Amino acid sequence: MTTAAGHQALIAPDKYRANAARTIGIAAIFAASLATAGWKTSATLSTRAGYDSNVFLQDSAPAPSYSGAVRPRVGSFVGDLAASVAVEGAVSPQLNLAASYAPEAMWFHTQSGEDNVTHRLSLLFSGRGDATTWSLQSAATRIDGASQGPIFGCEGGATAIGGIPLRDRRDAFIERSTFKLTRTRGAWFLRPVATAYFHDFLTKQSSRPGYENYIDRSEYTGGIDLGRNVSAQDRLYLGYRYGRQDQLKLLGVDSPYDWNLQRFLAGFEGVPVAWLKLNLLAGPELRRAARPLPTGCDDDRTVWWLDASASVTAGPRDTIALNARRYAQPSFASFGSYEDITYEGLWRHDFGRGLVANAGYKAYGGKWMATAVRSDWILTPSLALSYALNRRLSLDANWSADRASSRVPAKPGREYVRQLSFLSARYVL
Numbered sequence: 001m002t003t004a005a006g007h008q009a010l011i012a013p014d015k016y017r018a019n020a021a022r023t024i025g026i027a028a029i030f031a032a033s034l035a036t037a038g039w040k041t042s043a044t045l046s047t048r049a050g051y052d053s054n055v056f057l058q059d060s061a062p063a064p065s066y067s068g069a070v071r072p073r074v075g076s077f078v079g080d081l082a083a084s085v086a087v088e089g090a091v092s093p094q095l096n097l098a099a100s101y102a103p104e105a106m107w108f109h110t111q112s113g114e115d116n117v118t119h120r121l122s123l124l125f126s127g128r129g130d131a132t133t134w135s136l137q138s139a140a141t142r143i144d145g146a147s148q149g150p151i152f153g154c155e156g157g158a159t160a161i162g163g164i165p166l167r168d169r170r171d172a173f174i175e176r177s178t179f180k181l182t183r184t185r186g187a188w189f190l191r192p193v194a195t196a197y198f199h200d201f202l203t204k205q206s207s208r209p210g211y212e213n214y215i216d217r218s219e220y221t222g223g224i225d226l227g228r229n230v231s232a233q234d235r236l237y238l239g240y241r242y243g244r245q246d247q248l249k250l251l252g253v254d255s256p257y258d259w260n261l262q263r264f265l266a267g268f269e270g271v272p273v274a275w276l277k278l279n280l281l282a283g284p285e286l287r288r289a290a291r292p293l294p295t296g297c298d299d300d301r302t303v304w305w306l307d308a309s310a311s312v313t314a315g316p317r318d319t320i321a322l323n324a325r326r327y328a329q330p331s332f333a334s335f336g337s338y339e340d341i342t343y344e345g346l347w348r349h350d351f352g353r354g355l356v357a358n359a360g361y362k363a364y365g366g367k368w369m370a371t372a373v374r375s376d377w378i379l380t381p382s383l384a385l386s387y388a389l390n391r392r393l394s395l396d397a398n399w400s401a402d403r404a405s406s407r408v409p410a411k412p413g414r415e416y417v418r419q420l421s422f423l424s425a426r427y428v429l
Contacts, residue, residue: 039089043429048080050398050422055111057163057404060412062153066210069153077109078422098124106169116145116169134181141174149203149212154413158212160376160404161366162333167214171202189235191225195243199332205251215255216248217330225267234270239281241265244290247330247337255335258290263305277311287328296371303328303339317350336372341365354388375407376414396424 053075062069084102091097100122108114119142126135150166152158159166177196182189201214220243227237241263247255265283272278282305289299306326314320325342346360360382368374382400389395399421406414 039087041085041087043085044083044426045429046080046082046424046426048396048422048424050078050080050420052076052078052108052418052420054416054418055108055114056150057159057166057402057416057418058152058154058413059416060154062151062210066151066153068208069151069210074111076111076114079107079109080422080424081105094127094129096126098122098126113146114166114169116143118143131184132181134179136177136179138175138177141172143168143170143172143174145170145172147171147203149206149214151208151210152212152413153210156406156408156411156413156415157210158333158413159416160378160406160414161364162331163212166212167201167332170214172214173200173202174198187229189225189227189229189237191227191237192223193225193239193241194220194222196220201332207251212333213250214332215250215330215335217246217332218248219243219245219329221261221263223263225265227267231270234268234272237267237269239263239265239267239283245330245337247335250335255330256289256291256293257330257335257337259287259330259337260290261288262286265305275313278308279310280308282306282308285328294371297369301328301369314347317352319348321346321348331368331372334372336368338366338368338372338374341367354394356386358382358384358386360384373408374414376404377407378402378404392428394426396422396426398422398424 053073055074055076056070056072058070058072058074061072082102082104084100086098086100088098089096100120102120103117104120105117106115120139121141122137122139124135124137127133146169149170150163152163175196175198179194180191182191196218197220198216198218200216203214205213221241222243223239223241225237225239227235229235241261243261243263245259245261247257249255263283263285265281267279267281269279270277285303285305287301287303289297293299304326305328306324308322308324310322312320312322323342323344326339328337328339330337342362342364344360344362346358349357351357360380362380362382363377364380365377366375380400380402382398384396384398386394386396400419402416402418402420404414404416404418408414
């Protein structure tokens with residue numbers, strides 16, 4: 001169910017500039033006041049300018065019957081202004097707090113309807129006792145953008161994986177929280193875990209042909225890990241999670257794609273060899289529909305859940321970061337569920353004297369369950385060059401190229417090519 005009310009479809013760029021200046025000013029005052037109170041503070045200011053070669057992620061022209069559909073291969077220069085402020089300190093001998101606030105404003109010079117301001121707030125409470133440590137982390141994001149979704153008019157409907165860059169420029173509120181408590185006894189540890197995720201799409205819903213509606217969704221899980229420290233740096237553990245995923249309403253109709261889930265996990269955290277830091281958590285997830293699904297869908301499914309990362313020291317100046325994620329969740333643009341799949345690698349080379357280069361490659365896929373006929377992949381190579389002029393000021397150049405393809409043939413509306421190029425500057429206050 002959407003909670004949007006009274007938003008304008010297009011917001012004038014002047015409003016975004018005013019909002020950006022106001023929020024950046026508040027962040028600076030907040031940091032200064034806490035610094036005088038003895039807290040550890042940090043703040044940054046950054047700006048970037050660049051070009052987006054395909055703002056609406058479309059390579060094919062829409063059919064004439066789709067009024068107001070987004071146009072193909074629309075490019076625009078893009079401006080961005082961002083700030084961040086972070087604070088950290090002890091509230092009491094047993095309680096620490098780390099908090100950050102980061103506003104960001106983005107302008108599309110020829111497509112003002114895509115302008116937006118994003119506010120990100122993060123809170124981390126933590127503490128420790130004799131044999132116990134705990135943490136509660138919460139991250140909230142508020143996107144102030146257009147309140148209307150895009151209209152897609154090509155065969156295949158919405159662009160690859162629903163067009164996440166377009167989605168994330170529109171009104172929304174997202175909240176994620178994680179609680180962990182670790183109790184140790186000798187080499188063994190017990191770790192209760194709970195997570196919460198809620199995505200409230202504040203855009204309006206419509207029955208217009210080709211209009212992309214966004215459907216609110218949520219996930220709540222709780223469970224426990226049991227593990228053992230096998231060395232000073234390495235630990236093995238087994239985990240279990242029980243949870244619930246919900247997809248809410250589309251045009252007043254409640255979605256049937258709500259799931260109860262059980263997740264059985266095996267994990268490793270540590271440094272198995274000097275040149276490798278590894279975090280691995282994986283296992284099967286048993287999913288059961290909360291109520292009978294439409295004909296053609298399985299009410300009981302088993303999927304693989306994966307969250308893995310590795311950092312490889314390839315030489316005195318070279319590191320390689322590898323990441324892999326795979327999980328199932330409710331769709332955000334139609335009734336249904338899909339597997340969200342990411343494989344990513346990044347090579348970093350330090351030339352010395354403040355000059356660093358990065359080269360990356362990302363494969364991002366979406367695999368939908370029946371009855372949806374959709375399987376999309378976006379392949380993205382990227383390059384970046386960063387130069388630190390001094391300890392406060394750094395300059396960056398970034399380039400990336402998306403190539404989206406559909407594994408289902410004859411769906412041109414899902415496929416596109418997009419390049420992003422940016423120059424940016426960052427100043428540490």
